[in-house]
Amino acid sequence: MNSAFNRRTVLLAAALGASTTLLQACGGSDDEHQPNIVELAQSNPDLSILAEAVVAAGLAPTLSSGTITVFAPTNAAFAALLSELGVTKEALLANRPLLTAVLTYHVLGSKVARADVPLGKAITPVSGGFFKIESANGLKITDGRNRVSTITATDIQASNGVVHLVDRVLLPADKDIVATASALPDFSILVEAVVAAGLVNTLQGAGPFTVLAPTNAAFAALLTELGVSKAALLADTALLTKVLTYHVVPARVLKAELPVNTAIATVQGQSFTVNASLVITDQTLRTSGLAATDVFTSNGVIHVVDRVLLPR
Numbered sequence: 001m002n003s004a005f006n007r008r009t010v011l012l013a014a015a016l017g018a019s020t021t022l023l024q025a026c027g028g029s030d031d032e033h034q035p036n037i038v039e040l041a042q043s044n045p046d047l048s049i050l051a052e053a054v055v056a057a058g059l060a061p062t063l064s065s066g067t068i069t070v071f072a073p074t075n076a077a078f079a080a081l082l083s084e085l086g087v088t089k090e091a092l093l094a095n096r097p098l099l100t101a102v103l104t105y106h107v108l109g110s111k112v113a114r115a116d117v118p119l120g121k122a123i124t125p126v127s128g129g130f131f132k133i134e135s136a137n138g139l140k141i142t143d144g145r146n147r148v149s150t151i152t153a154t155d156i157q158a159s160n161g162v163v164h165l166v167d168r169v170l171l172p173a174d175k176d177i178v179a180t181a182s183a184l185p186d187f188s189i190l191v192e193a194v195v196a197a198g199l200v201n202t203l204q205g206a207g208p209f210t211v212l213a214p215t216n217a218a219f220a221a222l223l224t225e226l227g228v229s230k231a232a233l234l235a236d237t238a239l240l241t242k243v244l245t246y247h248v249v250p251a252r253v254l255k256a257e258l259p260v261n262t263a264i265a266t267v268q269g270q271s272f273t274v275n276a277s278l279v280i281t282d283q284t285l286r287t288s289g290l291a292a293t294d295v296f297t298s299n300g301v302i303h304v305v306d307r308v309l310l311p312r
Contacts, residue, residue, distance in 0.1 A: 034159040036064045041072060041163075049078040049089065056093040057100045068126075068161040069108040071141070071151070073169040081169040101127060105144075105172045111161045114139070114154040120256030129172040132254060132294065141166060144173030144296050173298035177203045177211055180297045189219040189230065196234040197241045207299035208252035209267075212280070214308045215291070222308040242268060246282075246311040252300050255293035270311040282309040 038060050041047040050072055054060050063070065073081075082089055092099065104127035117123075117139070122130040131143045139151035149168035156163040178200055181187040190213055194200055203209065214222075223230055233240065245268035253264075255278075263271035272282050278290040288307035295302040 034157070036160045037068065037070050037158040037163060038064045040156065040158045046074050046076075047072055049073075049075045053078070053093060053099055053103060057096055057103055059100065059103055063107070063160075065160055066109075067111050069110065069112045070161065070163050071106040071166045071170060072163050073106070073166050074152075077149075077167050077169050101172060102169065105129060105131075105170055106166075113162060114151075114164070120254065122252060122254055122257070127172065129298070130252070130296070131170060132256075141170060142294065142296065143170040144298065145171045145175075146296055147171060173296055175297055176299045177207075177209060177297045177302060179204075180295065180302060181211075181213060186215045186217075187213055189216045190214055192230075193219070193234060193240055193244060197237055197244050199241065199244055203248070203299075205299065207250075209300035210249040210251060210253045211300065211302050212247040212249075212288075212290075212305045212309060213295075213302050214247070214305050218288075218306055218308050242311060243308065246270060246272075246309055247305075254301060255290075255303070266311075268311055272309060280305065280309065283312045284310045286310060 035043060038051070038054060041051040041054065054063055078089070082092060085092070087095075105125050107126045108123065109126050117133050119135055120132060122132060124130050129144050131141055133139055133141050133151070139154070141149045141151065143149065147168065147170075149166045149170060151164050152167050153165040156165070175183065178191070178194065181194075182191050194203060203211070219230070223233060226233070246266050248267040249264060250267050258264075258274050258278075260276050261273055263273060265271050270283050272280050274280050274290075278293075280288045280290065282288065286307065286309070288305045288309055290303050291306045292304035295304070
């Protein structure tokens with residue numbers, strides 16, 4: 001009887017040992033715990049300020065769960081931000097509203113691997129607003145303030161998503177379309193025209209809008225074309241309103257999202273087209289070039305045009 005019992009004991013022990021080995025092979029061991037995003041940051045010395053900031057903002061529980069993507073600024077990125085803002089680390093960590101707004105601007109509400117990044121298109125973080133990522137000498141992010149950051153490492157896996165490292169802290173937009181244009185000297189006539197037409201409040205609204213912004217040189221050429229003075233143009237509010245609203249699209253459309261050879265409707269009601277070479281044809285069959293694109297604002301985007309567009 002003892003011999004039979006011993007044989008059963010040996011067989012049971014062997015079975016348990018095999019089961020344990022199988023569980024370990026399948027990832028059942030506690031030694032193979034994959035850290036979540038907060039734990040990953042806390043374990044990386046180069047992300048220590050980010051980890052402090054997440055805790056200070058009360059975001060650790062949020063960033064430890066769900067399925068998310070985090071663009072993680074390094075310590076050097078945070079040091080550069082402190083210099084840029086002219087504040088100490090302690091002051092930044094104590095400013096919870098600012099910290100929360102900035103940190104959540106780095107978070108996407110789903111897992112987005114490098115291969116799945118929609119290059120050139122608007123990307124909306126959980127905080128709202130947007131930024132874009134382009135592939136030019138590596139992956140570059142343009143944030144809401146038109147600052148550029150480089151993604152230095154991608155696809156760092158965590159239990160609740162993925163992390164991409166960035167060398168500059170991203171900042172959401174802090175100027176609307178009117179404020180952005182007002183800060184650029186080459187749009188002084190455009191700003192005068194917007195004020196004269198009574199469109200300031202409209203273009204400071206929530207939007208989003210896309211504005212095709214003529215430069216001062218474009219307005220100077222228009223005055224010659226129409227044979228009028230700037231004062232006369234600014235005084236003709238009916239014409240001014242018609243022309244200016246023809247430059248506004250009631251949606252945010254980045255360069256990569258422009259529909260080619262397709263009528264694009266404007267706030268004014270008439271449309272224009274853009275070809276593959278980024279040449280615009282207006283309702284009078286005049287053409288204009290896009291001199292610069294994707295100037296981001298808090299309520300949309302500005303594209304610079306080298307000729308004033310005219311509706312019929």
